[in-house]
Amino acid sequence: MFDGERYREEVLDPARKNGNTPPADLLVRYAVDPARPPRGAAFDAHISAVYKYWQQLGTQRRVYQKIVEALNAAHQKLKESDRLTAEHFLAERRRVVQEIGQALDEIVKELATDPVVAASALSVAAAPLGGAAVEATLRDLLGKRRVRVVDELWPLPDGPPPKGRAVQRSVRTLGLPLSLHVLAGEKDLSFTLRAGLRVGGRPLTVEDLDGVRARTERRKQDDRKTATDDLLTNLGGALRDGSLDRLVLWELIEAVRPAAGLGKLRVVAREATRLGLQREEAEDFALAVLNRGAVIPPRRDVADEIDELLGGGSLRAAERLLPSLPANQDDEVRERVRAATQRVDDLAARAQREIAAGRTEIAAELLTIAVREAADDTDLAGRLRTLAPPPVPAVRAGTAAGDRVAISWTPSPARTGGISYQVVRTRQRPAGSAGDGEVIGRTDGNEVADTGAPAGDDLHYTVFATRSEGVWSPGATAGPVSLLPEVTDVGAVTDESSVRVTWTSRADATGFTVVREPGGTPVRAGRNGFADEELTPGVEYRYLIRVNYPAASAGVTVTAMPQAAPTEVPDLAVEPLPGQDPGRLRLAWTRPDGGDVTLRSAAHRPRWNRGAEITGAELTTYGKEVLGRSDPGTSRRAAMSLPMPAGRVFVTAFSVGGGRVIVGPTVAVTNIASVTDLRARRVGPVVRLSWTWPDGVALARVRWWPEGGSPEQAEQVDCWQRAYRDDGGLQITTGIRAVRVEVSPVSRDGEGETVGSPAGLRVGGSGVPVNYRFTQTGMFRKTTRLELVADQECPLPDLVVVQSPGRVVPLRPDQGTPVARIPAQRLEPGRPVTVDVPVQSARGPYRLGCFVDDHTGDGSDVVLKGIPGGG
Template sequence: MFDSERYREEVLDPARKNGNTPPADLLLRYGIDPGRPPRGDAFDAHLTTVVKYWRQLGTQRIAYRKIVEALNAAHRQLAESDLLSAEHFLKDRERVAQATGAALEEIVKDLAGDPVVSAAALTATAARLGGGAATEAKLRALLGRRRIRVIDELWPLPESPPARGSTVLRSIRTLGLPLSLHVLADGRPAVDFTLRAGLRVDGRPLTADRFGVVRERIERGKQDDRKTATDNLLTAMTAALRDGTLDQLVLWELTEAVRPAAGLGKLRVVAREANRLGLQREEAEEFALAVLNRGGVVPVQRDVAAEVEELLGAGSLRAAERLVLAMPADQGAEVRDRVRAAAGRVDELASRAQREIAAGRPEHAAELLATAVREAADDTDLAGRLRMLAPPPAPAVRAGTAAGDRVTISWTPSPARTGGIAYQVVRTRQRPAGSATDGDVIGRTDGNELADTRAPAGDDLHYTVFASRSDGVWSPGATAGPVSLLPEVTGVSAVADESSVRVTWSARPDVTGCTVLREPDGIPVKAGRNGFSDEDLEPGVEYRYLIRAGYPALSAGITVTATPQAAPKEVPDLAVEPLPGQDPGRLRLAWTLPASGEVTLRSSTHRPRWSRGAEITGAELTSYGKELVGRTDPVANRRAALVLPMPAGRLFVTAFSSGGGRAIVGPTVSVTNIAPVTDLRARRAGPVVRLSWTWPDGVALVRVHWWPEDGSPERAEQVDCWLRAYRDDGGLQLTTGVGPVRISVATVSRDGEGETVGSPVGARVAGSGVPVNYRFVQAGTFRRKTRLELTSDQPCPLPNLVVVQSPGRVVPLRPEQGTPVARIPAQRLEPGRPVSVEVPVQATRGPYRLGCFVDDHSGHGPDVVLKGVPGGG
């Protein structure tokens, strides 16, 4: 069934755009389905229906008369040549298809140099080839294979400069900027932006705050032509952003900027220039296509009346008036009347506004002009007259300090009868500002609040708010103040040791000095600009300090507390020691107490991330591992020990010393619940001790420590013994000296994580004593004297000795078996340097015997073994 509406849209409309040329494909021209063409009478009936529709359309709609005339002429020619048949239509279609295909290939080759092409150009090309929608679809597919994008709707470009175009153009020329957006670059070569779906800069919608950042930056510079031009440019762009015309303003700038490149007629050249200016690449290609098609290189049937309607709806009355003049005199009577009526309303509003100004009611005039500008936004005279009317001032302004370091200014909005009011806040000292530039400009906004983050401290500050509809025309000022800003110091940090407190802070550059009172007594403490140190304090007492900043007036002040206490010191050592009875199921940790600080043992499955001696916070301490809790037993020589059940698996134990919110990382030991050695035996042979034990299964290495019984384990000697060497030597032999020693034997496991030491098993080995030889020597002929000589083959500390005399010929075996006749004080005995002492022998009638013994009244036992020949007479 013939669908007349579809036929008109898909066949006749493209033919009209192609210069009223009928399609070359006869099946398309007559609206016949090529897949199921009618035959015989059905074919003739279809042609009759189509021709009748042509005649009806040409009579009812003037716009289709020319194409209908061309279709009728071609139909008569086919009829005269007897070619109105389905067979001829199909055969001719093959010929047209071949010709069209070759033409399409040539067209695609010609377009391959460009990344984009307009849909209007494709439609016109398809129509020129006598195709229509099918040909256009084929052409789109061919271009798609070449990765050429088809733009269905060309980017609409501005026909005339926007309202603020001259100001922007003048400013960017003074600044040497390619586009107004480059004022946001902040030192970068350019900004990246997109326009087609709304202006976005660097991927984000543009806001007034972005302009405010630039304005704050330029306010710090000196006043010159560049600063003035930047200020004018930001004002124009802010106003365009407010009224929604910034997109068109930037698009117009971009169009003007690529005009020289467009003169070359090359799409890639124009696109490259637009991309260099910051427009995203794909949008730059679409923009270049629109620029090169500007002026209608593709024939377009203009609907002038519709364009005028669109201009009126957009508030472009003056452009609508110009377009109406180009319309034929016999067309568009209705739209002409609408334009005439709108112009009359605007003129009446302008006249009434002038009368209100003369009567001293400028805000009523502004309201009338704003109404007129909404209908004639492209009337620069009306817009200029509105801008020259200053709005009423803000009724009330409030200023107060916030957060101690800034002043917040807020105000009641101006009772202006129009929108688009902007406010500028000016800061002055000691007096209100007389104009919008009389002082330090804090900022501009279309809201009703601003914060002064750079307010000077200690002065009486006044904040004046000016309202404006456009840059340079300001209302009278409304002032708040005076306000005095007295910020406190910041970044306060207090550190206490055993008898002093040190406090530091950061002060503003304009601080003249700081005062500090130690509370509750109110004692002044001498302070510098950035801190103080309070000495000779009592440990364990909390002190409070009131710190006030001077400008020279003093701030309210802030309080900081601190408690002196000794700083924690590192735990000197930590060891895993054997338990009495060699109990492998329990763990004994021993350490030397630090000079100050409380010791905390914490265990974890991994080593601490801090190095030994590092200072950490209390929070860091509690976040590491698990605290080992138990009864701590004091040990001699400032040592302490903690006995715990031996945990399963491997763990690391670290000793921390803490105090005053700080902690010092101490030593770490690794403990693994691996089987200990058993049956530990030790045998002494003089200075040599021979060890033996039973090895547990799976263990091939043990670590042996030994140290003097009266010494510290932290100074122990160490030796590693492997199972193979133990078996080869039949045990382990240590040269420990002759004194008593303590021995610890611990199994060791090594893996990819490192080395783990199991629970140690200990033993005590008694000393053997240093051999010391003595003899009694008699000399003299008439008066004989007796001397005691002591010698040794190795150096040793000689203890106190006593010589006893007993009557008879029986040698004394113990000191108490005789009478002491001489005492030799303790001293050092060196090899080759004998000690000789005279012995005053008691007179006796019969024989006597002399013996030498250790005078062991101290109870420490002998350190030497005396060997010699008793004397006597």
């Protein structure tokens, strides 16, 4: 069935964008399914339906008139030449496909000379061949040749940014390729730019520029130092005002201008890469440089232009274009402009009446709706800007993080959007206006932070709302707030009998008070810290540090414990706990005479010898700290339980204290996590195994042996994870008897092979055939006898013989009365087992059946085959 909407979106819309050119493929043009084209009358009816849809669309929607006219002309030509047939359409499809294929080969060959190509170039090349569909094919072909298609060219600045020429003079004086090379010195520079400037993989900061300034500070004052200082100042200014990306991009354009004159993308990209731009970005940059100014906007008629202006809210511009419309045409467009003008004028008049009545917020709402349709009406926008919004209902201010004031407020109940707020800080009193005090923030949110608030003073924060600069609501105030910041970056260093504490404080702090607990002893402190000596080792001391402004802060507490010099840990032992938890291990050691014990694990032994003294910084470079559950121990022994690590690791005990670290003993811990979810499925003599591999294990060892046999005589095979995944499991041949199977993980490294704990299961046998029959002996007093025979040796399970009345053969043991039980025994080939069966007397016919007497439910390794007896 013909789907008009889908046809319009997939065929007609691309044809319109392709210059109102009908698709060359007739099957596409007439929406004919190439896999099942209709024939005869069905084909004619389909063509007629598509033709009628064209006429209807051209009448109802003006934007499709031109493409419909082109389709009608092409349709008439086909009709006059009797080529409106399925056969002609298919033949034409083959011809068009061949021609397009040849054209595509030539286009791809030409475009693939460069690593990137602009999407606009693909559109231009595809337009004569069929537009969007051909463009998609071109993308696929170029992708196979590893040519990237750039949909949006890198936007390039039209001219130099502020300070651009001054930066260029400094760069030339210093002989640098780009201003950024002042950061690298003699080293290579690598940066990216399109998604924001990043030098060496991270954003450029003011601290980076300050570092360069510090390195050049001691140079003698000459032209080069002056140029360096000017360059760093201009780069810092561009970084702060957000124009640094544009500055560097403009420098790049100027630097590759000679290379761009050759018109070769690879040459420009190579030059940009030499200057430090990342290779892929250099290709995109070169493409943008060579295509600069090459994009020609498509031609549109006046009606389309007016439609777009109305949709974008440019009513006054649409009114100015109305005289350009052809006379007696596009009345629908004229009516749309007239109706929009009437709506905007009505809204403006109503707003004026509300202003006169003192209801300014209702007026602002009406004007906002009007401006939405006529955003280019400066009078309406100006009237809206003169209306101040209502003040915010409530403001809250309080200290945050100890060194800043957080201010938040309830948004203004304005009935329009576009409201922003200005926060003003004053001392001792609220601000009288938006300019009365120090502005600490301007935002369209409802919170700011004052990071530069003075300490020890009563501060007031007033919030003003506005729709435009200079027209403010009345202010709403919170306060007073008194900021009393604490010291920061507090650090403590201990030795055997003293504690040294350092901190960072604000410049406006007037003094510091420190009290030591236990005892409440005052400690004399300076601006940057204190030293407390003659202390007792092993005692934890607490120091309360308060800052005076002159009012005192609440204070922060730091704890420290003087410690005796650390000594080497005497011993370290490690063992798994299979009886309690096979997934855990226990580490045990003797406590040293001095220092705290820290355990660290790594994949290799430490590079220091046992007993060596190292620094705390060196300690953190080795492995990671071992954390676990402390186990009860004696006064001299300590222990810890923790999860068993996978593979082989080395654990070392370090003694730490007084800023010193002593290297202790090292033990090796080897473990591999077991496989899980082990499963087996038997098919005759073949068993198919599956399991879940533990992380980090790529090899498993599989062993199996007959049930009841010795594991020492087991067969085995190694299974690599890649082969396991390719085959969907592992298949082994075990024979038909029951077997035991074990799967163990295996780890191999430079120190040998480690086999982990196995996971095992029992796999039942496929069943040894055992034949049985009932016979009768004796002339007068007949005896019923059961005979069992097998072709191979097997363990015969417990059997039961049941008797049921009638001629129906029992199929299960519960369908009759047990008359005999045969105990389990071995059955050997050529040596049948015979048992007399005491049959119960019966007046009529009866039947006998033999079954496995399975009390455990585990199944049997034999299959009974025979003929039921009876009389």
